[in-house]
Amino acid sequence: MYNGQAVSLNTLEPGLVELVFDLQGESVNKLNNQTLKELTEAVGQLAAATDIKGLLISSAKPAFIVGADITGFQENFALSSEELKAWINETHAVFATLESLPFPTVAAINGMALGGGFELALSADYRVLSADARVGLPEVNLGICPGWGGTVRLSRLIGAEAALQWMMTGKAQKASVALKQGAADSVAPPAELRDVAMAMLNSAVAGDIEFATARERKQQPLPDSPATRTELAATCQTYAKKLDPDYPAPVAILNAVCAHATLPLAEALAVEVDAFVTLAQSDSAKSLVGLFMNDQQLKKKSKAWSQQADSVKKSAVLGAGIMGGGVAFQSASTGTPIVMKDIREEALSLGLKTASGLLDRMIDKGRMDAAAKAVVMDAITPALDYSEFGCVDLVVEAVVENPAVKAAVLADVESAVPETAVLASNTSTISIDTLAENLARPEQLCGMHFFNPVHLMPLVEVIRGSKTSDQTVARTVAYATAMGKTPIVVNDCPGFLVNRILFPYFNAFNRLLIDGVDFQRIDRVMEAFGWPMGPAYLADVVGIDTLVHADHVMQQGFPQRMGHDTDVIAEALLAADCLGQKNGKGFYEYGADENGRRFKEPAGLVRELISERSKRCIDISDQEIIDRMMIPLCLESVRCLEDGIVESAAEVDMGLILGLGFPRFRGGALRYIDTVGLRAFADKAEANTEHGPLYESTDGFKARLNDNCTFY
16 A cells, blocks of 8 residues: 555555554664655555555554654754744644544554654554553653643543653653553553454454544543632642753643643644744753763764674672772673672672662662572672682772872783783773883773762763773773763873863862852852752762862863962861761761751851951852853863863763763753853853963864854
């Protein structure tokens, strides 16, 4: 009947037709321009036919349809409101035609049906899910809402409150949940999906089940009564209390569902389209869609590296403290056996305890059982010597952050491993070239900087020294990816990528303290800006001793820019034995009250230390605090890109998002500059140059400004 590159219509038997999605040249089905064009033509043929009694909708791939093609559609978000609305309505018309066909339709859903793919399935009369299928509307994660009828049809199928839970979290739902709540009509074992779907279709064709009733169920609005309005208002009020105004998509979804619940289908869909258009043109959506695109770019790079790598069948970690135990847990729990070595038995016990505790948390959450824990723990081999290192493919060195100690340990282990083994130093600041000086095989050394806590932080910086080989980088990237991490390849420099960009931010914080700005106020302002914690709290979490050590490294590496021309409050705290959360004393004091409740309160000592060193007490607005904090961070991000520390703006921004918790809705430092506007940002920097070289724009940035060349 119809045979395209993404969609085909096949006759099954007299009167029964199958609409098959099978996008050629792709591993998954997605609703790109090609698919939508062919779907429009195929549905047109179905609507014009007079001899069809029933339609089965299926996928020839392992997943049904993973969603709309954000990569191809992103440019549409730049259209005018009317143009964007017209584009959305084209697909609405196709789905409406599919939904109104004069015969029953059944979608057989295997694998994933997400976003637009699930919205298409909602246009069918019935949905049969494979037991291992997942369905959902994850658009909120991109800063948008479902735009092809999802907010309307799903809320009418399963109720407004359940639908809001699906859409505002964006989580994919299990087949059993979809069936229980009414989004699915049947669930079948994977091998029986087609048979069960065909049986349902035949029942509908025979009239044993009334497809018109099923169709009406997902189109019928709630009665427009005082009781309904009261209930919707209460739902709106309940959910609104939990929402973050920095992320407008959940708010828009909530308002749209409550607004269109009592409207006829066509009017309800129009409400959804208006919400989608407004969100698609927001800065938040541009940032979040940009992050999705950046993430895809990083995955492609990691895949390319991994394809040229020798696999890591067995690894090792040197140092069995909290960090080493975290690395051991991450490696073993993702399928790579690991040797954990230390020179002290008690350290090995701590490392094993760390891994065991993390596994126990997984058991408590129902993600693992005791037998699975035993398998993971058996994959961690504690060792006090190098006897287990003869078949190790990669060693992660995670000893104390001291160049001499690290260099000695690396030289020691190099002679104990195969000549092909990679050595990877988990350092946050120490030059890879420095560590490679005394190695026989410097080309097989790189940095592998994990962020703490290892099991939670997704980023790994893979640092290439001047002698590091491509094969070393490839194997390390492959290992990080196998551990479930997101690796970014970074060229060697003081602080590498993330810490190099972070310390100008801390430098700016110190300058504000010396100017008499209260640290609690700075924390409040920066947390309101979107950071998960303000700079004072972050300093305590990092550790004041760690902060001071890294700051010294950055001053030595970039003395003109990152040196201090005033006292450093963190150094004064360290001299007073204030280590932050490590010993409960820092910018804040930490402890527990008589009821065991943990507390954090401003430390009196730090205000005394600041007061003794503060030169003045300036009058400053919240926006000026933001500018003084963010300009150095952003300009250092620009320098990292210009210096070739990483290859792309995407890697700069993803490093900050994944490694520092940069506000996601702002998209990263370079995306933030684009959003503010290059000219406006340059003016802000110019207005603050009195605060030192960290506020001076680079020549490259000035050239970019003159050419009106944004980072994205």
